[in-house]
Amino acid sequence: MDETPRNTRRECLLGVAGLTLPWMLNPSGVTAAPSEVPPPPKDAAEALRRLKEGNRRFAEGTVRHAHQAAVWRDHLTAGQQPFATILACSDSRVPPELVFDQGFGDLFVIRVAGNLIASDVLGSIQYALMHLRTPLLVIMGHEGCGAVTATLESLSGQGTEPRYINLLIDRIKPGLAGIPENVNGADRVHQAVEANVRWSMRQLIASPEGKQRLEDKTVTLVGAVYELATGTVRFLD
Numbered sequence: 002m003d004e005t006p007r008n009t010r011r012e013c014l015l016g017v018a019g020l021t022l023p024w025m026l027n028p029s030g031v032t033a034a035p036s037e038v039p040p041p042p043k044d045a046a047e048a049l050r051r052l053k054e055g056n057r058r059f060a061e062g063t064v065r066h067a068h069q070a071a072v073w074r075d076h077l078t079a080g081q082q083p084f085a086t087i088l089a090c091s092d093s094r095v096p097p098e099l100v101f102d103q104g105f106g107d108l109f110v111i112r113v114a115g116n117l118i119a120s121d122v123l124g125s126i127q128y129a130l131m132h133l134r135t136p137l138l139v140i141m142g143h144e145g146c147g148a149v150t151a152t153l154e155s156l157s158g159q160g161t162e163p164r165y166i167n168l169l170i171d172r173i174k175p176g177l178a179g180i181p182e183n184v185n186g187a188d189r190v191h192q193a194v195e196a197n198v199r200w201s202m203r204q205l206i207a208s209p210e211g212k213q214r215l216e217d218k219t220v221t222l223v224g225a226v227y228e229l230a231t232g233t234v235r236f237l238d
């Protein structure tokens with residue numbers, strides 16, 4: 002797999018300066034000069050800012066659908082340089098590229114029910130950090146998560162899921178141990194969703210590879226929860 006982009010994004014943008022492309026359009030439909038299209042983030046802080054700005058556009062309905070034109074996809078055949086790695090749930094209502102208004106080549110996305118940590122997931126994250134060198138890693142859960150809800154039911158003795166779903170549930174269970182007994186209903190799911198994100202973060206931090214990369218500051222780890230109703234992503238402290 003070629004891991005080194007042949008051209009930088011900026012070079013690509015400059016290379017098509019004479020064209021009017023969909024990703025150059027701002028929300029009002031006015032064509033923007035290529036120089037107004039921002040270059041890739043230079044560090045984790047800027048990457049996080051880019052995600053927050055994209056989510057704000059998404060929630061406000063002012064998405065720009067950048068980095069989707071044929072010329073951009075052609076540029077990406079030479080390699081990829083995503084600026085963030087996202088571990089998210091498989092839930093059809095939480096597609097990270099749409100939630101953050103990003104395009105092709107912008108995000109390295111791993112999706113699994115319950116945004117949980119397993120060996121395959123760790124392998125994908127390790128690939129993104131080692132070979133693609135994404136400066137930012139986001140673990141994003143979401144309100145109303147079915148995998149988390151099924152885990153709560155299993156913990157309360159009401160679980161009736163088949164074997165492979167129970168394997169997922171078993172990976173989520175340890176993270177929900179601290180939720181108070183007297184929290185019920187939607188509040189319990191709400192707390193469990195956030196607790197599950199923090200559980201995935203703790204497992205990453207505890208792994209030797211994750212610990213090393215966080216200590217040498219080659220990656221910044223951030224937790225987040227997507228709100229179904231508002232379309233906003235709440236980043237955790």
Ligand SMILES: [Zn+2]
Nearest residue numbers: 090092146147
């Ligand atoms: Zn989910």
